[in-house]
Amino acid sequence: MWKQAIEDAVSKTRYNIERFGDLFPHVSTNGRYGLNENTDWTNGFWSGMLWLCYEYTKDDVFKAAAQRTVESFRKRLAENVVLSHHDIGFLYSLSSKAQWIIEKDESARQLTIQAADKLMERWRETGQYLQAWGSLGDENEGGRIIIDCLLNLPLLYWAFEQTGEQRYRSTAIIQADKSRRYLVRGDDSSYHTFFFNQETGEPIGGATHQGYTNGSTWTRGQAWGVYGFALSYRYTKNPLYLETSKRMALYFIKNLPEDYVSYWDFNVPLSEAAFRDSSATAITSAGLLELLSHLETDDSDRVLIEEGLSKMMKSLVENYSTIDEPAAEGLLKHGSYHVRGNIAPDDFMIWGDYYYLEALMRMEKKSKGYWYE
Numbered sequence: 001m002w003k004q005a006i007e008d009a010v011s012k013t014r015y016n017i018e019r020f021g022d023l024f025p026h027v028s029t030n031g032r033y034g035l036n037e038n039t040d041w042t043n044g045f046w047s048g049m050l051w052l053c054y055e056y057t058k059d060d061v062f063k064a065a066a067q068r069t070v071e072s073f074r075k076r077l078a079e080n081v082v083l084s085h086h087d088i089g090f091l092y093s094l095s096s097k098a099q100w101i102i103e104k105d106e107s108a109r110q111l112t113i114q115a116a117d118k119l120m121e122r123w124r125e126t127g128q129y130l131q132a133w134g135s136l137g138d139e140n141e142g143g144r145i146i147i148d149c150l151l152n153l154p155l156l157y158w159a160f161e162q163t164g165e166q167r168y169r170s171t172a173i174i175q176a177d178k179s180r181r182y183l184v185r186g187d188d189s190s191y192h193t194f195f196f197n198q199e200t201g202e203p204i205g206g207a208t209h210q211g212y213t214n215g216s217t218w219t220r221g222q223a224w225g226v227y228g229f230a231l232s233y234r235y236t237k238n239p240l241y242l243e244t245s246k247r248m249a250l251y252f253i254k255n256l257p258e259d260y261v262s263y264w265d266f267n268v269p270l271s272e273a274a275f276r277d278s279s280a281t282a283i284t285s286a287g288l289l290e291l292l293s294h295l296e297t298d299d300s301d302r303v304l305i306e307e308g309l310s311k312m313m314k315s316l317v318e319n320y321s322t323i324d325e326p327a328a329e330g331l332l333k334h335g336s337y338h339v340r341g342n343i344a345p346d347d348f349m350i351w352g353d354y355y356y357l358e359a360l361m362r363m364e365k366k367s368k369g370y371w372y373e
């Protein structure tokens with residue numbers, strides 16, 4: 001089943017190269033991806049899909065298209081186009097870092113180190129965190145950290161490995177520790193974001209951006225936590241990160257509905273005809289593969305996690321993928337971007353497609369993704 005799903009994804013991605021040209025897909029409306037000129041936080045996912053397809057097929061069509069995206073990312077960094085946010089790791093891990101991993105291209109390595117420097121500009125010395133959005137001192141956003149940022153930390157850990165400069169690694173560790181302390185709750189659920197007093201660094205409290213309420217658990221936030229802490233463990237070997245990833249994973253699995261694909265928030269009342277977020281389940285699936293790669297073979301939770309992974313992926317392929325719709329642009333239906341904001345509440349999300357394909361590739365041992373070398 002996995003191989004057939006990969007073949008379908010590769011064929012759709014091949015077709016999309018022509019459809020999208022030099023533009024980048026983001027989320028869909030009525031089944032058609034909205035395209036932009038590399039100006040959003042999501043553009044790395046298209047690049048990553050092209051690199052995954054290239055690794056799988058060794059077809060130069062994918063390589064050439066992927067390389068073109070990296071040139072676009074080079075221009076974006078040189079011209080500083082919409083880069084004043086924490087999402088730099090999503091953008092450059094899957095584009096230039098992927099190119100470095102696959103081709104050992106020196107200019108791609110240099111570009112990725114420059115991207116890590118860009119991410120370091122989010123560091124706020126007083127509060128000791130990476131600010132999610134907005135400029136330094138922004139009245140509303142200056143004190144906010146976000147759980148999604150855990151997937152941006154591998155760029156910093158990697159930059160340390162490449163340069164030997166400790167500042168990248170220590171920043172990532174402080175951010176991971178702070179995320180663990182303030183974003184993960186005692187019952188292993190999570191806040192989407194958390195505010196600190198930007199003048200004193202004192203904690204204020206949790207808040208959501210895309211979730212149901214400030215105290216609820218946005219499923220995609222939980223997914224970023226599962227994968228992000230497993231990756232921080234890979235780079236640091238701090239067992240607390242592994243334990244946190246595992247606990248968040250168990251929370252995710254135990255709170256799934258019958259078909260093993262998450263609604264958009266774990267606390268949304270189902271009487272509200274809740275939307276799913278298939279992308280959260282795809283991210284978590286890829287994260288579970290990372291987590292499982294670090295668990296002892298006799299870990300008492302291994303079976304539950306393996307079974308959860310298998311049921312989630314099977315349901316994604318059978319009930320949420322476009323495997324039976326050859327003309328579809330996207331791979332995974334029923335993702336949600338921002339339900340309360342009414343932005344793509346039930347559509348294709350390019351990151352859903354990316355993590356679905358990454359998980360399939362990891363299961364078939366065709367690629368390990370690009371979060372680490």
Ligand code: GLY
Binds near residue numbers: 148210220337
């Ligand atoms: N990182 C933004 C999102 O997950 O929607």
